[in-house]
Amino acid sequence: MPDKAPSSAASRMPEHTRVEITFIPGQFEQWLAFGNPISDEKIDAEHRCLTFTPNSFFALARSSTTAFGTIVARLDVLRAVSPGQPFVTVPYVRPGGEVLLRLDGRPKVERALQLIQAIRAIGIDPADAAPDYWLHVGNRLAADQPPRCYSRARHAIWMLRRRVFT
Secondary structure: OOOOOOOOHHHHOOOOEEEEEEEEOOOOEEEEEEEOOEEEEEOOEEEEEEEOOOEEEEEEEEEEEOOOOOEEEEEEEEOOOOOOOOEEEEEEEEEEEEEEEEEOOOHHHHHHHHHHHHHHHHOOOOOOOHHHHHHHHHHHHHHOOOOOOHHHHHHHHHHHHHHHOO
């Protein structure tokens, strides 16, 4: 009689995080604001599926527009989780992820996208930025306060901390 592995939600959870991207110009647009997927599968002209390894960071931006203007603007910065880790469900992200930043509204999303560009401008991949920076950005924008800029010094401290604790 063969041994059966115990059935649990963790054993059924996929090893990787999949993100569905839909881009219909002028109507419904999703894009990867940053991140390094291990695969990028084109489904058709308007749909793609990206796959991320556990503990990788990525940002998913989305907007929906009608003839009357933008009605939804969102940005989520997430950490892909490993099987068995807790996660939050997020639209278009399977199974979900650890939410580091969740913004709604065009002004806040645009400000966060500017911060992402500023990180790139100093030569750092935003997917490698310190996770606590994204928490800081979310808290400051929620309080209608300007977030501090990410710096090379802050990044160096994060890289050292990551090396020591992993």
